[in-house]
Amino acid sequence: MTHDSHKTLALTALTLRVQNLERQLAFYGDLLGLEVVQRQGPQTELALPGRHFTLTLQHEPSAPLRPQPTLGLYHFALLLPSRVALAAVFRRLVEARYPHFQGASDHGVSEALYLADPEGNGIELYRDRPRAEWPFRGDRLAMVSERLELEALLAEAKAGRGLVPQTTLGHIHLHVGDLDKAQAFFQGLGMELTQGDYPGARFLAADGYHHHIGINLWARGRTAPAHSTGLLAYEIALQNRPPQTLTDPNGAWVQIVPL
Template sequence: MTEARIVPVESPNPPVATGTRIGHVHLKVADLDRALGFYRDVLGFQVTQRYGDQAVFLSAGGYHHHIGLNTWESRGGSPPPPGTTGLFHVALLYPDRPALADALRRLVEAGLALDGASDHGVSEALYLTDPDGNGVELYWDRPVAEWPVNADGTLAMVTRRLDLGALLADAPARAA
């Protein structure tokens, strides 16, 4: 398989340093405990620090935080209406397919509906909305060597239906 290559768009500035990543997302929420019910109790992120009823920081694997939630400007607020600017979704990258399958199992067990599920060739993704109306993408990346490419070697992402039954079958067994 031909390896995908990224074709940069002309820019007057040099590109950002290789290895730069998005470290965390901080979301304004209306109700901190309701948001915790989703991010901690359903998705499984661990609380690393809490500031009373105003803010909480959550992590996967002991990092200081991947997700910050606060009510500083949003307590009791409502999501932005459609047609306005703002966050489209936050994408949470899982390390492999079984970990994404476990996330799907958690959503099913919690009775939460998906907004969509796609195989993009480079990744498999689940889409849903958190309790505050924020879009959430849960996904895993295939190895780069498996990414689809065009004849000229450029990336050829697709959007196909993701087989949720097959994904669930890859969920690891729960510890007793």
Template sequence: MTASIDPRTRIGHVHLRVADLDRALGFYCGVLGFALMQRYGTQAAFVSAGGYHHHIGLNTWNSAGGTPPPPGHTGLYHVAILYPTRAALADALARLDAAGIPLTGASDHGVSEALYLDDPDRNGVELYRDRPEDEWPRDEAGGLQMVTRRLDLVALRAEAPPRGGATR
């Protein structure tokens, strides 16, 4: 048996190929609210939350003017962006609503609540928040019981802070 990976290991960032860097920045910075950390002309940019060097890299190195892969091909299913609180997730939903960006799904998984959508290049995006571990659904033996139920978007929208407010 192979030794387990160190449990402190995390995914540090994702790097996405995009067709149009300005369009991608309009979505990730303009709609979702990430900060532009560095830009390399029209070829690449790095965005983050909270001043980290980058959470998402965007590049046109092999994709400028390209089209998304057709259904049935391999590639990225989605990138998941973890929000720290339900209010922060509600703020993300309010941003999407204000920009007219439709959801492709919204699920309550018991352990988390998730919004699903596509970015302008049809890369899948999941915006989610984890519930505290003591609220995770468990079976009688204590095993994790993830579920997929419809997320109550009306209740989530009601938790959004006033536009322009902080999301702590």
């Protein structure tokens, strides 16, 4: 991966429309450890002390819960700096008996835990392996989905804790209706295809990363009711790019800001 000082792209913010704000705050705040940094009207902004990303919850009590799977967010992925940090969050979830844990995978490039927040928004918690250990097929990345030994991971942490301040927004994975159109959109933001042979999915990134964006066809074109809960917007910081607001292939706002 490119050293931080030479990054050309970073994911820096995400906004979710939520139906039950207090329940979501209990999850993101009390369980995962994000702190409220600002409240303005229906919006509550959360962050970790490191301020590497912000999560904004837009409260709309009348919003219908988004059915799964439908076009839009598959998951957003929070990147922890070490295996121990990942294990500590896992232990916290286990100790809390969190009911929406969905599974775990070893992707070769990373180790990942999957869960959903109380309103069904997908979340991946993961740690990267050193780039020298990433699997390649020729000159192409070859991510896999293999079993992750959860007991071994859990043994890395003697105590549970929330997300550490160094946690970043590592990637966003979207259900889309057309892979070619979605790929073209994100290539227009300076990303390159890193893996295109994963069944029904493609992955794109800048700076030699494994992926900043995942896109897939697994929702089979199903759409959610208008104004449903879920992903409203996300922010991408780009080097040498003026501020700009775009809409992604699913209609979410994409705020481009300087890196």
